[in-house]
Amino acid sequence: MPMPETHYPPSLLDQDVFVLSRIALTARRRLAERLAERDMNRWDVAVLAVLTDRGPTVQRSIAAALGIDPSDLVDIVDHLLSAGLAARDRDPADRRRYILRITSEGREAFAWARKEEQALREALLTPLNAPQREAWHTLLTALRTHPEVTGQR
Template sequence: MESLLETTTFVLHKVAVASRRAIAERLAERPGLTLWQYATLAELDDHGPVAQKALAAALGVDPSDMVRLMDELLTGRLVARARDPLDRRRYQVTLTAAGRKALAGGRGVVREVEKATLAPLTAAERATLLELVVKIHRASVEN
């Protein structure tokens, strides 16, 4: 019988769940930024300014949950929302200076958790692992 520990996707999932939990717990120690808020700010930093609907799709968040998340970020002044100059029917969401500062703090937390999670690996192994999981991710997004 095959062990679950011989199933790569199962092991990746278990590591991801534990890492995500650790990141959420560490972010919770610092008031003002949840895991989903961090993810939203990071996505905006990578691809913003962007329409709220596109942001929800990129994060895989239900649009109704995105409204609540956006309200939290707007209340905290971590993002700003303005009419899209190319399509006045839509809004674009952008990071604010406070959002960039919160994101920087969140990235520090993520780096610390990732460092602890991947501590058993050498630097070369960590680089290879990242290369391989990004390759898998890109292929899954394209399909």
Template sequence: MTHRLSDRVVWLVGRVSLHAQRLVQDQLATGPHRKQHYGILASLADRGPAVQAQLADRLQLDRSDLVSFLDELEAARYVVRRGDPDDRRRKIVAITPRGQKLLRELDLLVYSADDQLLAALSPDERVTLARLLARVLPDADRPDAG
């Protein structure tokens, strides 16, 4: 039986997204790190140090959940939190060299999930798919958005 939305892109993208998230989760399950750890480290590496509240907003994480993830990352010396010189109540989070090394290792796991997801596509089809998906993202979510 065919699903009523099986020819609709919103349904297909949703299903592919769930499958992609499972593949990433399976890759990360080989070690002690979570998808949120990866997102935090990648954001700090790509966009630089951030105030905790801004980082939570950037990653769409609950602020109290972010604090728990940062506690884990800081205990392992992957990130460092320092007081904001302009506002003592705020903490600025930065990735450490040890965190950069871990991020490169986690990147390989995410790339592996990407390869698994796109195994049925040719290299040219992969490039086309990535370009089309980036075009339909809201402006703020596009890879080149600041």
């Protein structure tokens, strides 16, 4: 007999932290599958987002903006460079620094990633009725400035 599917107990589903964790995990996994089709991952997207919004940026600032260790950024940057989605030059004002910039391929890749995320979002909304979708938008918009999300305290 095959193992039954997961069936979370009601008193676990009563816990918003659990529910949040589940929806976030499955959404993240699904998005990862989408991004993998173009050999991208969520850190690639995050770095491209920084470069899109800020323009050319030094590596240490990118790491700081995303809250990751500079040593962890190295492989992400190498991958973006090798994929042609970003380019970097030494800062002539300070040759210790690299300045990263997005390329036109990077812009296109980032636009694609945003569309994939939007498509996934629409799919997540499908089982919801109109008031629930409204609640999704209201809440997710509010969370963009929530201290626990922005990391600023």
